[in-house]
Amino acid sequence: xxxxxxxxxxxxxxxxxxxxxxxxxxxxxxxxxxxxxxxxxxxxxxxxxxxxxxxxxxxxxxxxxxxxxxxxxxxxxxxxxxxxxxxxxxxxxxxxxxxxxxxxxxxxxxxxxxxxxxxxxxxxxxxxxxxxxxxxxxxxxxxxxxxxxxxxxxxxxxxxxxxxxxxxxxxxxxxxxxxxxxxxxxxxxxxxxxxxxxxxxxxxxxxxxxxxxxxxxxxxxxxxxxxxxxxxxxxxxxxxxxxxxxxxxxxxxxxxxxxxxxxxxxxxxxxxxxxxxxxxxxxxxxxxxxxxxxxxxxxxxxxxxxxxxxxxxxxxxxxxxxxxxxxxxxxxxxxxxxxxxxxxxxxxxxxxxxxxxxxxxxxxxxxxxxxxxxxxxxxxxxxxxxxxxxxxxxxxxxxxxxxxxxxxxxxxxxxxxxxxxxxxxxxxxxxxxxxxxxxxxxxxxxxxxxxxxxxxxxxxxxxxxxxxxxxxxxxxxxxxxxxxxxxxxxxxxxxxxxxxxxxxxxxxx
Numbered sequence: 001x002x003x004x005x006x007x008x009x010x011x012x013x014x015x016x017x018x019x020x021x022x023x024x025x026x027x028x029x030x031x032x033x034x035x036x037x038x039x040x041x042x043x044x045x046x047x048x049x050x051x052x053x054x055x056x057x058x059x060x061x062x063x064x065x066x067x068x069x070x071x072x073x074x075x076x077x078x079x080x081x082x083x084x085x086x087x088x089x090x091x092x093x094x095x096x097x098x099x100x101x102x103x104x105x106x107x108x109x110x111x112x113x114x115x116x117x118x119x120x121x122x123x124x125x126x127x128x129x130x131x132x133x134x135x136x137x138x139x140x141x142x143x144x145x146x147x148x149x150x151x152x153x154x155x156x157x158x159x160x161x162x163x164x165x166x167x168x169x170x171x172x173x174x175x176x177x178x179x180x181x182x183x184x185x186x187x188x189x190x191x192x193x194x195x196x197x198x199x200x201x202x203x204x205x206x207x208x209x210x211x212x213x214x215x216x217x218x219x220x221x222x223x224x225x226x227x228x229x230x231x232x233x234x235x236x237x238x239x240x241x242x243x244x245x246x247x248x249x250x251x252x253x254x255x256x257x258x259x260x261x262x263x264x265x266x267x268x269x270x271x272x273x274x275x276x277x278x279x280x281x282x283x284x285x286x287x288x289x290x291x292x293x294x295x296x297x298x299x300x301x302x303x304x305x306x307x308x309x310x311x312x313x314x315x316x317x318x319x320x321x322x323x324x325x326x327x328x329x330x331x332x333x334x335x336x337x338x339x340x341x342x343x344x345x346x347x348x349x350x351x352x353x354x355x356x357x358x359x360x361x362x363x364x365x366x367x368x369x370x371x372x373x374x375x376x377x378x379x380x381x382x383x384x385x386x387x388x389x390x391x392x393x394x395x396x397x398x399x400x401x402x403x404x405x406x407x408x409x410x411x412x413x414x415x416x417x418x419x420x421x422x423x424x425x426x427x428x429x430x431x432x433x434x435x436x437x438x439x440x441x442x443x444x445x446x447x448x449x450x451x452x453x454x455x456x457x458x459x460x461x462x463x464x465x466x467x468x469x470x471x472x473x474x475x476x477x478x479x480x481x482x483x484x485x486x487x488x489x490x491x492x493x494x495x496x497x498x499x500x501x502x503x504x505x506x507x508x509x
Contacts, residue, residue, distance in 0.1 A: 021117045027062040028118070031069035032100035034060070038070070039099065042330045050318070051329065053245055056206060058277050063206050073106040074329040075154050079138060080105045086134040089127045094120065109135055110151065161429040163203040165216045166224050167195045169254045170283050172215040180210055192403060193224045195254065214281035219247050222423040222432035223374070227251040229402035229421070229434050230311050230370040234259040237306045241294040241360060242314045244271030246278030252311065253284035262287045265294045295355060299363040309368045310360045314353050316373040316380050317346060320423070320431025350379045357388050361395050361437070369437040370402070376431035378411055385435045386414045392437055400438040
């Protein structure tokens with residue numbers, strides 16, 4: 001009996017995928033999901049998160065490959081769209097999976113991949129000639145010789161920035177983190193943020209066990225300065241007003257030693273999930289997630305009557321971290337539409353930021369408020385702070401100086417702006433802004449107590465108050481002796497007065 005040989009195509013379709021092929025297959029699917037989220041957020045100008053934060057969320061397994069695919073596809077997206085449209089190869093079924101088509105088309109046109117596993121991949125591979133013909137026509141229109149010349153036009157200069165990691169002291173002490181990370185890298189402590197470590201630029205820690213288990217968080221220096229500026233004390237009740245993705249929230253929890261209570265408020269449902277994931281990863285058991293709008297919280301509600309500190313890091317333009325966030329890869333930036341819309345968008349953002357800050361100031365028991373943005377724009381920073389100063393003063397708040405050792409301060413646009421903190425996009429590789437409001441009654445509490453004690457002492461001493469030195473308060477023992485003497489004097493005076501009254505009455509008789 002002669003056995004029929006299976007067709008080659010069938011053999012190929014039935015063979016088991018290699019580990020590398022499986023990894024690439026799932027990376028393309030994960031990249032397509034991230035790309036869809038990025039493009040939808042960019043079209044609405046309301047992103048759920050940055051490209052990096054979306055890729056490095058816990059749900060994405062193959063982070064390195066996914067990140068590369070998303071970034072490279074976005075870089076060449078205008079070309080990919082042009083080529084796909086010119087080749088007229090997509091029907092209704094595959095049009096609904098446009099982001100996956102873009103990812104695969106990048107691999108075929110620029111990734112130099114010969115074989116790709118998956119039905120969508122096979123669909124485009126069968127139309128590879130049509131795609132390459134459309135690309136060739138594109139090169140002619142742009143007067144370019146080859147694909148290498150085209151790719152050279154889209155190269156992005158690499159910005160060297162140290163790798164910062166914040167030690168999550170809820171799980172690990174700083175010395176142990178230094179020891180573990182120092183096994184393969186040069187590492188040292190930061191000179192401003194106590195629990196921040198600095199590693200060489202480009203250090204890849206995404207799959208490091210300490211990152212995976214939440215013992216350390218990859219968090220920028222400026223971002224890590226925000227919670228430190230608030231300085232919440234163990235046992236306090238703290239409100240993180242716009243909490244997701246949660247890095248600052250869990251930093252607050254670590255600074256508080258896991259004691260007290262943190263209410264992490266977040267409006268967006270998708271971002272709530274990311275916030276909950278961050279809290280779980282950090283082991284921050286003293287954090288309570290509140291899914292809702294911070295502006296709708298009633299400061300007079302008993303649930304918030306003990307809030308003593310508020311961290312307000314509201315939605316902003318992200319202009320200070322645009323390079324870090326890779327916003328230059330977004331379609332709105334490449335087409336120039338961002339320039340025409342930015343002014344109106346900044347005004348709307350500043351309006352929301354002002355409302356949020358005014359609301360934070362109204363909580364009755366709050367002693368400290370930090371307002372921060374990752375923006376370089378004055379309208380979102382100094383202008384917002386200046387606009388609320390009269391209201392802040394009416395509540396008893398004044399500006400204080402966060403991290404006094406930091407050299408860069410606010411723009412000199414109003415009296416008191418020297419208390420504000422800025423980081424520089426060039427010098428510090430990211431642009432952040434921090435303002436610290438402290439209630440004056442708290443700031444002057446010790447001074448008020450001292451003045452009250454001194455006033456009471458002067459009143460008790462009566463005519464002898466001039467003998468008290470303002471620089472040298474009366475000792476406790478001397479004060480007790482004097483008060484005892486005064487009391488005895490009053491008793492004797494009362495006795496002498498009583499005798500005098502009796503004598504007068506007897507004389508009248």
